[in-house]
Amino acid sequence: MLLSALIVLPIVGAVGVGFLPLNGGQVKAAALTLASVLFGLTLVLMVQFDPTIAGLQFLENLPWLSELGLDYRLGVDGLSLLLVVLNGLLTLVAIYITEPTVTRPRFYYSLIFLLNSGVVGAFLAHNLLLFFLFYELELIPLYLLISIWGGARRGYAGTKFLIYTAISGILVLAGFLGLTWLSGSSSFDYNPALSQGLPIGPQLLLLGAIVVGFGIKIPLFPFHTWLPDAHVEASTPISVLLAGVLLKLGTYGLLRFGLGLFPEAWMIAAPWFASWAVVSVLFGALAAIAQTDMKKMVAYSSIGHMGFVLLAAAAATPVSMVGAMFQMVAHGLISGLLFVLVGLVYKKTGTRDITVLRGLLNPERGLPIVGSLMVLAVMASAGMPGMVGFISEFLIFRGSFAAYPVQTLLCLVGTGLTAVYFLLLVNNTFFGRLPPQFSDLPMMTWAERSPGLLLAVLIVVFGLSPGWMSRWTEVTTIALVRDFPTVKHQVFLQEASDSIPVQPL
Amino acid sequence: MTTKPLSPIVPHPFESIVQRLSVGDGLLPESETNLLEVMGILESYGHVIRAYEINLRYIADQQFLVLFPFFKYMNGNVTWARLLQHWQHDRINYEFAEYCMKGMMYHGGGGLDAYLDTPEFIALANQAIGAKTSKNLLVRGFNTVSSDFLLEQVRQLCYYRVLGQFWDIMADLFFDLADRYHQGKITSIRDVIHFVKDGLVAAAAVPIYYSVDIEGESYEIIPKSVGLTFLVDAAIPYVESVFFRSLPFMGILSYNAQAQQLPAEQSEFVYGVLYADPIPAGSAGVPPSLLARDLIRHMPDYLLNHYRTFSRGETDLCVKSIISFQKSMFCVTSGTMIGLAPHSTDSIDPQDKAENRQHFTAWIDRLINSRSQLEIVQN
Numbered sequence: 001m002l003l004s005a006l007i008v009l010p011i012v013g014a015v016g017v018g019f020l021p022l023n024g025g026q027v028k029a030a031a032l033t034l035a036s037v038l039f040g041l042t043l044v045l046m047v048q049f050d051p052t053i054a055g056l057q058f059l060e061n062l063p064w065l066s067e068l069g070l071d072y073r074l075g076v077d078g079l080s081l082l083l084v085v086l087n088g089l090l091t092l093v094a095i096y097i098t099e100p101t102v103t104r105p106r107f108y109y110s111l112i113f114l115l116n117s118g119v120v121g122a123f124l125a126h127n128l129l130l131f132f133l134f135y136e137l138e139l140i141p142l143y144l145l146i147s148i149w150g151g152a153r154r155g156y157a158g159t160k161f162l163i164y165t166a167i168s169g170i171l172v173l174a175g176f177l178g179l180t181w182l183s184g185s186s187s188f189d190y191n192p193a194l195s196q197g198l199p200i201g202p203q204l205l206l207l208g209a210i211v212v213g214f215g216i217k218i219p220l221f222p223f224h225t226w227l228p229d230a231h232v233e234a235s236t237p238i239s240v241l242l243a244g245v246l247l248k249l250g251t252y253g254l255l256r257f258g259l260g261l262f263p264e265a266w267m268i269a270a271p272w273f274a275s276w277a278v279v280s281v282l283f284g285a286l287a288a289i290a291q292t293d294m295k296k297m298v299a300y301s302s303i304g305h306m307g308f309v310l311l312a313a314a315a316a317t318p319v320s321m322v323g324a325m326f327q328m329v330a331h332g333l334i335s336g337l338l339f340v341l342v343g344l345v346y347k348k349t350g351t352r353d354i355t356v357l358r359g360l361l362n363p364e365r366g367l368p369i370v371g372s373l374m375v376l377a378v379m380a381s382a383g384m385p386g387m388v389g390f391i392s393e394f395l396i397f398r399g400s401f402a403a404y405p406v407q408t409l410l411c412l413v414g415t416g417l418t419a420v421y422f423l424l425l426v427n428n429t430f431f432g433r434l435p436p437q438f439s440d441l442p443m444m445t446w447a448e449r450s451p452g453l454l455l456a457v458l459i460v461v462f463g464l465s466p467g468w469m470s471r472w473t474e475v476t477t478i479a480l481v482r483d484f485p486t487v488k489h490q491v492f493l494q495e496a497s498d499s500i501p502v503q504p505l
Numbered sequence: 506m507t508t509k510p511l512s513p514i515v516p517h518p519f520e521s522i523v524q525r526l527s528v529g530d531g532l533l534p535e536s537e538t539n540l541l542e543v544m545g546i547l548e549s550y551g552h553v554i555r556a557y558e559i560n561l562r563y564i565a566d567q568q569f570l571v572l573f574p575f576f577k578y579m580n581g582n583v584t585w586a587r588l589l590q591h592w593q594h595d596r597i598n599y600e601f602a603e604y605c606m607k608g609m610m611y612h613g614g615g616g617l618d619a620y621l622d623t624p625e626f627i628a629l630a631n632q633a634i635g636a637k638t639s640k641n642l643l644v645r646g647f648n649t650v651s652s653d654f655l656l657e658q659v660r661q662l663c664y665y666r667v668l669g670q671f672w673d674i675m676a677d678l679f680f681d682l683a684d685r686y687h688q689g690k691i692t693s694i695r696d697v698i699h700f701v702k703d704g705l706v707a708a709a710a711v712p713i714y715y716s717v718d719i720e721g722e723s724y725e726i727i728p729k730s731v732g733l734t735f736l737v738d739a740a741i742p743y744v745e746s747v748f749f750r751s752l753p754f755m756g757i758l759s760y761n762a763q764a765q766q767l768p769a770e771q772s773e774f775v776y777g778v779l780y781a782d783p784i785p786a787g788s789a790g791v792p793p794s795l796l797a798r799d800l801i802r803h804m805p806d807y808l809l810n811h812y813r814t815f816s817r818g819e820t821d822l823c824v825k826s827i828i829s830f831q832k833s834m835f836c837v838t839s840g841t842m843i844g845l846a847p848h849s850t851d852s853i854d855p856q857d858k859a860e861n862r863q864h865f866t867a868w869i870d871r872l873i874n875s876r877s878q879l880e881i882v883q884n
Contacts, residue, residue, distance in 0.1 A: 364821040365784055434784050443817040 002045055003058050003074040003124050006084065009038060010117035018110035028100060031109040035095045038116065039088035049081055051471050054479035056126060064130075069180065069188040073127040078476025079256060080123040082325065082469065083248050086332045087123070090244040091116045093451045094237035097340060108149060111141035112241075119245055123252060128176040128188040131257075135249065136169050142238070142246065150233040157226075157233035164216050164226040171213030172253065178206045179261065195262050203265035211258050211273070217250030218306045221280040231299035236343025239295065243302050243335035248328050251309040255324065259313055260480060266316070273314035274400070274407040280307035282410065285417035289424065294345065294352040297425055298338045301381060304414055305331050311404070311411050312396040320399025321477035322470055326392035329469060330380075330462070334389055337377045337455040344370050344448060345429070348441045354425055359434035367444055371430040373452045378422035380459045383415050387463035519869050519879070526865040527858065529850035531698040531839030532872075533832050533882055538811075540694055542829035543836055544686045545808025547697075549826075550833065551679030552803035553796070554672040557602035561669030565662045569717045570637045570655060572644070597802070598795035602668070608746045610664045612771055615742035616733045617667055617713070621660045626726070630659040633717060633724040663727060666715040671739040674711060678704040694836060701840030709736035736844075744841050748834055749871060750774040751781075778834045780876045783827040797823035800830060831878050842868050 013034040017027050049057060056075030064072045076084065095112060102108050118138030125131040139162065147158030176188065182202055183194040195203050216223040227247075231239050259266050266273075284304025291297040305327070312324035345360065346352050348367060361371035380387035383394070393415055401408045462469045517523045522532055533539055560580055567581060568574045576583045578591065578599045590596060620626055634655045638644045648655050682700050685691045691700065713733035716725040727733060750771065768774060781793055801822050812818070812825050843850055846864050848857035872879045 359784075362784060364824045365817070433782075439784050440816055443820060 007121045010113040014110040014113035024105045027105045035092040042085040042088035054475045070129040074124045078473035087245045115141040126190040154233045157229040161230045168213045168216035171209045175210035207262040207265040214250040214253040221283040228299040239339040244332040270314040274404040277307045277311035278410040281414035285414045288421040294342045315400035315403040316481045317399045318478040323395025325473040330388040330392040354428040357429040359432045361430040362434040382419040391466040532835040543833040546829040548683040549800045549803040553799045555676040556597045558669040558672035560599045565666035601795040612746040616738040636719040698839045702844040711735040749777040751776040800826045
């Protein structure tokens with residue numbers, strides 16, 4: 001019942017904060033309390049989770065519309081556990097950093113809880129149709145959160161987001177329907193064996209639909225154009241959720257439903273996916289270099305960093321798969337921190353333009369703590385040792401090099417470029433002399449700094465002790481690729497297993 | 506009696522300030538806030554320069570030619586408790602006083618600079634050097650090889666002493682000013698300026714001198730007979746060096762000499778207090794920060810309470826205190842300018858007024874500079 005509670009409680013909460021006669025401050029307090037409870041529940045789930053079991057745990061299976069093949073089938077494994085916890089954490093952060101003066105607060109917090117519920121449901125669903133329902137459910141609150149509480153071009157950004165992600169949903173649904181109908185199954189329950197009987201041609205076609213569908217959500221080049229607009233127009237808390245959790249639905253879908261459901265086709269298409277990852281990584285990095293808006297720069301960096309997950313998934317070695325999961329969580333923490341910090345800079349200075357901002361590290365009149373955290377965040381994002389970004393990128397590159405050396409090396413260039421654009425950001429924005437127009441910025445309180453500090457601590461802690469994170473996911477991710485059919489892959493597996501002690505990390 | 510024809514008055518870019526000075530007001534506009542800040546910071550500054558002058562005079566008198574003065578900031582009281590306090594940085598930043606001393610020595614000016622190059626000084630200094638090094642063969646040998654080294658050290662010690670003496674008098678002046686303010690006798694910026702001016706004029710003729718005791722015998726380095734006096738030989742060179750010029754590399758911004766960011770002439774230097782950017786650029790331990798911390802250490806409650814009411818409360822006290830310090834130094838400069846004016850600002854004679862105007866515009870012209878804080882303190 002714990003999994004259902006994680007889905008139902010936010011819905012109940014959404015109704016509660018939406019309809020109870022509370023004022024703005026009370027709504028926020030209630031929302032914070034509920035978000036804390038939900039995050040606490042995810043931690044309970046984590047504690048009770050047995051990391052030595054590769055399969056589903058906490059299984060909940062209720063017949064719903066069996067004649068349609070739709071059952072209420074929930075479960076958690078190493079692939080979804082950390083993402084569920086991350087969702088709980090970032091929802092709490094998003095609510096905490098929401099301005100007390102937010103307009104229509106009851107509606108706003110209701111939508112955040114609906115979003116939370118949809119995302120958790122998608123991560124926990126083990127019925128393809130149920131996943132699709134949750135996957136679509138989260139679109140509506142997110143669309144409204146961008147379109148109502150966004151910036152000047154929120155309508156445009158919201159609509160673009162909706163169109164792109166709706167197409168993503170259609171492609172994913174088409175893939176699911178095609179797989180179920182062509183395999184002759186009467187149930188939409190998640191079953192990796194479904195594709196085994198299909199000829200390779202339909203398999204590739206269905207995999208293509210699913211990968212493009214999730215590729216839009218991740219997003220990968222050239223389906224990325226909705227993301228920078230959505231980020232720029234969304235308010236800071238929504239950007240945190242968007243980058244931290246929502247994009248992970250795409251990478252999670254790629255691993256669970258692309259690689260998991262079509263292992264044979266995946267192995268054939270994998271070299272192309274690896275090359276696609278290179279294009280996405282380099283495009284994201286080069287586009288980020290050209291940006292002058294801090295938020296857009298971070299948004300393009302997300303495109304680049306999500307490309308690493310595709311590379312790791314294409315390689316599909318035990319090490320790269322652990323790296324992929326690590327990267328998903330690491331990116332959630334790092335991009336969450338980056339957006340929190342960019343939001344604070346914008347709140348205090350009124351601009352995100354790196355050609356205008358300067359000297360914000362000034363210890364007296366600038367934003368020294370925010371600046372210091374920004375330096376830490378960009379170092380983590382660029383994969384500096386000692387932080388979580390290094391672990392994930394190292395695992396991905398180490399795990400992928402044997403399979404795709406050229407693509408891996410090109411992606412390494414992308415990591416180098418991350419340092420380039422983030423150094424540009426930090427150098428322009430935080431170093432130098434504080435200009436007169438920013439010489440009397442409003443005071444920053446510890447309450448405002450605390451979410452950033454929390455995320456920074458996690459980034460460093462998991463960077464220094466990666467085993468505390470990888471232990472939850474290793475067994476599942478390794479099992480996912482151990483069943484791969486190709487002989488070639490078995491060789492990779494053997495090589496990787498011999499050369500790298502993947503467990504414990 | 507003939508009078509020179511009066512030239513037509515051309516409006517000055519800072520005409521309103523020239524007008525204010527011409528009638529005996531200051532560079533800083535009148536306002537209650539300015540008065541509160543100036544009085545608060547001068548009261549604090551009185552305590553700070555009292556500490557500075559005690560240490561400067563201690564170094565000049567007690568650390569005479571001590572070539573490795575490890576405990577020069579201890580004022581002779583070296584205990585573990587004091588050392589621990591010092592290492593925890595629970596102390597006055599005496600280094601700032603030394604920066605000012607070096608600024609004065611670097612720019613020179615006044616009778617002291619001229620005296621230090623005279624044979625009389627060299628003879629007196631060599632006597633003291635001989636006495637001090639009589640039992641130290643190593644240093645004696647060293648002095649024989651490089652005879653100017655210890656002499657230059659003594660010149661520097663003269664500046665320690667002179668600046669100490671100057672600040673001794675100024676500390677008394679600022680404490681008196683603070684007392685009068687608390688008694689309700691100082692109610693405007695104009696009052697502050699004229700109190701400072703009167704104090705400077707009253708102390709103008711106080712002799713500047715320096716002698717040291719070595720082995721129970723007194724050695725004169727700057728005898729009173731030389732005739733150095735407070736105003737001309739200490740106050741004016743101090744204002745020139747520290748307020749207007751200061752040191753090129755000791756400010757809060759660094760300058761690249763190779764990129765010709767430094768003027769070729771020392772007289773064109775604009776790194777003094779009146780130009781200093783109060784926003785630190787991130788580096789630690791630079792002089793304005795050192796002074797600001799000392800000012801905060803002795804800040805009176807009424808000024809602290811005032812600072813708490815605006816901007817970032819107590820988190821940017823360094824910047825606030827430096828801005829107030831600049832305001833107060835504009836008042837001291839005003840007092841000096843009015844004190845040095847060729848005629849009283851009360852004079853109604855057009856010729857006197859014209860000459861005064863010429864005097865004031867010459868001073869203000871030095872403050873027309875892109876980095877001057879004069880315009881900023883007007884708001």
